[in-house]
Amino acid sequence: MIFNTLQELWSYSLYCPICKDVCRDIYISADTTQGYQESEKYEKQDHTLKITILKTSIIKINCLTNKYECESGSTPNSIFIDSSCNKCEYSTANSCELCFNTSNNEVSNIAIDSSCFIVNYKKEEFLINPHYTRNVLIIDDLSKQSFPQFEFPLFEFPLFDIDLSNKKKLIHKLKTILTFG
Numbered sequence: 001m002i003f004n005t006l007q008e009l010w011s012y013s014l015y016c017p018i019c020k021d022v023c024r025d026i027y028i029s030a031d032t033t034q035g036y037q038e039s040e041k042y043e044k045q046d047h048t049l050k051i052t053i054l055k056t057s058i059i060k061i062n063c064l065t066n067k068y069e070c071e072s073g074s075t076p077n078s079i080f081i082d083s084s085c086n087k088c089e090y091s092t093a094n095s096c097e098l099c100f101n102t103s104n105n106e107v108s109n110i111a112i113d114s115s116c117f118i119v120n121y122k123k124e125e126f127l128i129n130p131h132y133t134r135n136v137l138i139i140d141d142l143s144k145q146s147f148p149q150f151e152f153p154l155f156e157f158p159l160f161d162i163d164l165s166n167k168k169k170l171i172h173k174l175k176t177i178l179t180f181g
């Protein structure tokens with residue numbers, strides 16, 4: 001799932017499709033010269049995102065133009081923006097590797113790699129895990145087992161548009177897919 005701007009990816013990450021609200025928390029990590037690091041902190045004011053990594057590196061990104069500048073320290077190779085909802089049972093999104101392109105000082109490869117959420121209807125409960133980059137959908141029938149095990153075999157199917165406006169219809173579709181492939 002590709003976005004033109006970091007702002008679009010940010011908005012997508014914040015929005016929980018289950019709660020239908022802007023209620024996901026965002027976590028930023030980076031691939032640096034010292035390996036994979038969680039960011040110490042970040043600030044997002046209007047369209048400016050300021051990320052602190054390894055205590056000394058501060059990167060400022062204009063989320064509308066995707067242009068970045070390094071305010072101090074060194075620029076990491078890339079960052080990952082992940083989000084998770086703390087209001088509902090389970091709802092997450094993970095970005096692709098967002099790269100700092102040193103030739104034009106722009107963030108590139110702005111895309112969501114995968115998301116994951118649980119859909120309930122009456123006693124039915126399904127884990128839905130679209131992988132946009134691989135174009136597949138992983139489905140797990142949770143009413144048949146405990147919380148997502150992510151154990152094999154996981155059932156992968158071609159990705160389709162997930163319509164959450166009618167959960168009854170969606171769950172019927174998921175059950176049909178799981179039964180008949």
Ligand SMILES: [Zn+2]
Pocket residue numbers: 016017018019020023085086087088089090091
């Ligand atoms: Zn939620």
